[in-house]
Amino acid sequence: MSEVRSTGSMTGLDSKKYNGEIIVTETDVRFVSKKKDGNVEFPIHQITGLAQVRHGGMSSTVTCTIKGDVKYTFYLSKGMRVYKQIDDHWDNRPVVKKTRADELKRLAELRGERIQKVKKHKVRRRHPNRSIGGDIGVYILLAIVACLMAFPLVFAIGSSLKPLDELFRFPPTVFAQHPTTDNFSDLFVTMGQSYVPFSRYLTNTVFITFVGTFGHLIIASMAAFVLAKYDFPGGRLFFGVVTTALMFSGYVTGIPNYVIMSNLGMIDTYWALLLPAFAAPIGLFMMKQFMEGLPTALIEAAHIDGAGEFRIFWHIVMPNVKPAWLTVIIFSVQSLWNTSASTVIYSDEKKTLVYALQQIQAGGIARTGQAAAVTVIVMSVPILIFIFSQSRILETMASSGIKD
Amino acid sequence: MQERSFLSKWTNVKKENLKYGWQKAKKMKVCYLFLAPYAILFFTFIILPIITSIFYSFTYYNILEPPRFVAFKNYIDLILQDEVFLTSVKNTFVIAVITGPVGYILSFLFAWFINELPKWLRAVAVVVFYAPSVAGTAYTIFSIIFRGDAYGYINSFLLEFGLIDAPILWFSNPAYIMPVLIVVILWMSMGTGFLSFVAGFQGIDNSMYEAGYVDGVRSRWQELYHITLPSMKPMLLFGAVMSITSAFNVCDVPRALAGYPSTDYAARTVVTHLFDYGFSRFEMGYASAIATLLFLVMILCKKAISNLLAKVGT
Numbered sequence A: 001m002s003e004v005r006s007t008g009s010m011t012g013l014d015s016k017k018y019n020g021e022i023i024v025t026e027t028d029v030r031f032v033s034k035k036k037d038g039n040v041e042f043p044i045h046q047i048t049g050l051a052q053v054r055h056g057g058m059s060s061t062v063t064c065t066i067k068g069d070v071k072y073t074f075y076l077s078k079g080m081r082v083y084k085q086i087d088d089h090w091d092n093r094p095v096v097k098k099t100r101a102d103e104l105k106r107l108a109e110l111r112g113e114r115i116q117k118v119k120k121h122k123v124r125r126r127h128p129n130r131s132i133g134g135d136i137g138v139y140i141l142l143a144i145v146a147c148l149m150a151f152p153l154v155f156a157i158g159s160s161l162k163p164l165d166e167l168f169r170f171p172p173t174v175f176a177q178h179p180t181t182d183n184f185s186d187l188f189v190t191m192g193q194s195y196v197p198f199s200r201y202l203t204n205t206v207f208i209t210f211v212g213t214f215g216h217l218i219i220a221s222m223a224a225f226v227l228a229k230y231d232f233p234g235g236r237l238f239f240g241v242v243t244t245a246l247m248f249s250g251y252v253t254g255i256p257n258y259v260i261m262s263n264l265g266m267i268d269t270y271w272a273l274l275l276p277a278f279a280a281p282i283g284l285f286m287m288k289q290f291m292e293g294l295p296t297a298l299i300e301a302a303h304i305d306g307a308g309e310f311r312i313f314w315h316i317v318m319p320n321v322k323p324a325w326l327t328v329i330i331f332s333v334q335s336l337w338n339t340s341a342s343t344v345i346y347s348d349e350k351k352t353l354v355y356a357l358q359q360i361q362a363g364g365i366a367r368t369g370q371a372a373a374v375t376v377i378v379m380s381v382p383i384l385i386f387i388f389s390q391s392r393i394l395e396t397m398a399s400s401g402i403k404d
Numbered sequence B: 001m002q003e004r005s006f007l008s009k010w011t012n013v014k015k016e017n018l019k020y021g022w023q024k025a026k027k028m029k030v031c032y033l034f035l036a037p038y039a040i041l042f043f044t045f046i047i048l049p050i051i052t053s054i055f056y057s058f059t060y061y062n063i064l065e066p067p068r069f070v071a072f073k074n075y076i077d078l079i080l081q082d083e084v085f086l087t088s089v090k091n092t093f094v095i096a097v098i099t100g101p102v103g104y105i106l107s108f109l110f111a112w113f114i115n116e117l118p119k120w121l122r123a124v125a126v127v128v129f130y131a132p133s134v135a136g137t138a139y140t141i142f143s144i145i146f147r148g149d150a151y152g153y154i155n156s157f158l159l160e161f162g163l164i165d166a167p168i169l170w171f172s173n174p175a176y177i178m179p180v181l182i183v184v185i186l187w188m189s190m191g192t193g194f195l196s197f198v199a200g201f202q203g204i205d206n207s208m209y210e211a212g213y214v215d216g217v218r219s220r221w222q223e224l225y226h227i228t229l230p231s232m233k234p235m236l237l238f239g240a241v242m243s244i245t246s247a248f249n250v251c252d253v254p255r256a257l258a259g260y261p262s263t264d265y266a267a268r269t270v271v272t273h274l275f276d277y278g279f280s281r282f283e284m285g286y287a288s289a290i291a292t293l294l295f296l297v298m299i300l301c302k303k304a305i306s307n308l309l310a311k312v313g314t
Helices: A100-111 A133-159 A182-193 A198-229 A235-246 A254-263 A271-278 A281-291 A296-303 A309-320 A322-335 A352-361 A365-397 B002-007 B012-027 B029-056 B074-079 B085-115 B120-136 B134-146 B153-160 B175-189 B194-201 B206-214 B222-233 B233-248 B251-256 B269-282 B284-309
Strands: A003-012 A015-026 A030-035 A038-043 A050-053 A060-066 A070-076 A082-086
Touching: A038 B175, A070 B175, A070 B233, A082 A133, A133 A365, A133 B085, A133 B120, A133 B134, A133 B175, A182 A198, A182 A365, A198 A235, A198 A271, A198 A281, A198 B029, A235 A271, A235 A281, A235 A352, A235 B029, A254 A271, A254 B029, A254 B194, A254 B269, A271 B029, A281 A322, A281 A365, A281 B029, A281 B120, A296 A309, A309 B029, A322 A365, A352 A365, A352 B134, A365 B120, A365 B134, A365 B194, B012 B029, B029 B194, B029 B284, B074 B085, B085 B120, B085 B175, B085 B194, B085 B233, B085 B269, B120 B134, B120 B194, B134 B153, B134 B175, B194 B233, B206 B222, B222 B233, B233 B284, B251 B269
Parallel strands: none
Antiparallel strands: A003 A015, A003 A050, A015 A030, A030 A038, A060 A070, A070 A082
């Protein structure tokens, strides 16, 4: 251990502050301050205090002599504080890096206290404020409620796999004893004979969901980008209005929307579904809240490099908010996939999957199995998307709050 | 230059402010360009409908004839003459009061409990709890579970244990419609707010809890009130907005399960009432009056809740 270097600042006797590097050898301490007109070197007797000394390790001990007779030890610890202490046997001790535990132990020895061993918890726990009884209670409660929550969905899957005789067995069972996929194939047969084939409904829904989600993602992200990263007149007001609009569901605006659509000549076209979906407030809200977390420096740096706003948006901002894409996508898919579009679409060949589902359920008891099959088909898509994108979605939702 | 002459009518301060704003707006033209596509759609399909809705609510309008101004007649009829509306208000109120706060508190509590689980289990639990609301129309399966004959799951269960003698017509008997609907709606209440809560819990720094422990917090409930709730306020408000929205806009579930119209209007909510007048009878003016009242109530609710939340944990 010949030399220890550490950057930091110190106060000289002239009470001026200098930034530089402290160089400690076993016999000498120097502080080198870097200035424009060359380095200025301070011998140790001028140093009255050290502050904000940064060092790579956990902590380090610096021992040095000042004015020939008084021995000082400087402890450069992780907390960036410097302790001064007289130590008589400084030259017998090797200069070593110490951990905080070592330091506490040494101090305890100095004070003559007995060293206490830290008790280890038998069960490693995340929180200090948890009783084991409470935890078990919470787990049991969660398990029961989770079963209740999952039951209808499991029941739907079970019913869709039941042959006809099991659907009307008394007492009914949750799971099928002889699972078949008859219901699914029957579904295609029934719907194949109808005026509009089942595959058409499926295609319609997929089309609406895909186009609506994609358009919403682009349009909402563009707006969210400027709302989050630029301060321009009217921006804050606009976002306030969007936040309030979170509360207005499609039903309530449905009636005047119908009038507006018919004036624009969009009734019975997909525009009537897609355009309001593009403007859904929830997507913009989520996007904006997440984009606020992006470092502004990133955008400023791109500005300096001469990138235009659109380049910044497309090449810098969008790739950096991928988790938020998924959140916007799941909300948009959830509403578009489940839309029955009964009010604005009249032609049967333009109707959606959910509409078909409602027709099958209206078919009554004979169609019970098929109705369950459609339910399973309809619900599986959003659930699967959610399962695969869950962690990203939660990452975005962390910034979802409304600040007053 | 026309802007200048317009501005000169204002007081000096106003003038300076506006001038500054205008200059700034001119400098940031590109922002408006980015905002424009969304803003135009948003205005056309969300703001304009609300404004026209308020406008139509003072008129008689049936789409075929031009709107005729009738002042407050729609509102007066609605409150004084329309008994079905009062039933629907009562139903919506019952649903909103029960499923709103209960759903909200439950989703908060379960998000909190889930947060204590190990990571892999947490992922599973979030999916299980959130699936009903993401699954959209999956609630239609309740029409099989609560089927009115003996093959319905609940009926057969109750028959087998001898609790009832004859199968209950869950969705036709007015006495049972509401409780069953509330169960279904509660089942779906772990929605967007729930996700926001789960994410919010994960965002709280563990050192806050450690600091709280040093300062004398000794139980999970104290920790919840003094540390967790104050740091989750933004999510709590967001969750509240989401829960108000879903509580007041109940429409699809009763329509799909209890029929439309339901027996004795027992499952009629404000929104199904609005639907009835708007899309079956085409009395747009009347329906708009209902919509306007609903807007008002929702905005007041949000105000009340954000005031209430401001007091939490202080």
